[in-house]
Amino acid sequence: MARAGGNRERALRAALEIAGEQGIRALTHGRVDAVAGLPAGSTSNHFRTRSALLHATVDQLAQEERRAFAPAGAPATSEELVEALAGVVAAASGPHRGLAAARYAFFAEGVHDPHVRATLARAREGIEMWTAQTLEGIGVPRPFAAARRVLTYLDGAILHRLVFGDTGDLRDDLGALVRSCAE
Structure with a gap:
């Protein structure tokens, strides 16, 4: 865990790391202090309740994912x-595994927590918009419906890789999926 940045930023990076490696239940003020290398009580100075810590962490997750998975440009074909x-799936199950695991942990939390659900929904809207615009650009009719199909597949493929360690090449499946969207 890098120690750069202010205490609040360090706490949020540590909280995200904990959520990704150990799950939401492990997210406590004390554990965040320990992982961030902060003096005891530091995290609770910034996030007075566990709920505040949880909400700030999911907000941080959305920001980190935007940075990690920001497209370089729209594919033209x-x-x-x-x-x-395929690159997104590989990154989410490889170098950005912790972010992806944290996102799935927050998915379950979002069932019961409106703030978590709303944060994840806003992030999803941006991803869905980019995907729909990309699909429209390559000639897919009904791009928003197609984007939801593609993203649902990606969510499942990433989750499968995180849980089962599957590393098979998905390009044939993704190609069939993209072609089916054009029909």
């Missing part, structure tokens, strides 16, 4: 889109 989508 179906083949480029398949490569980009």
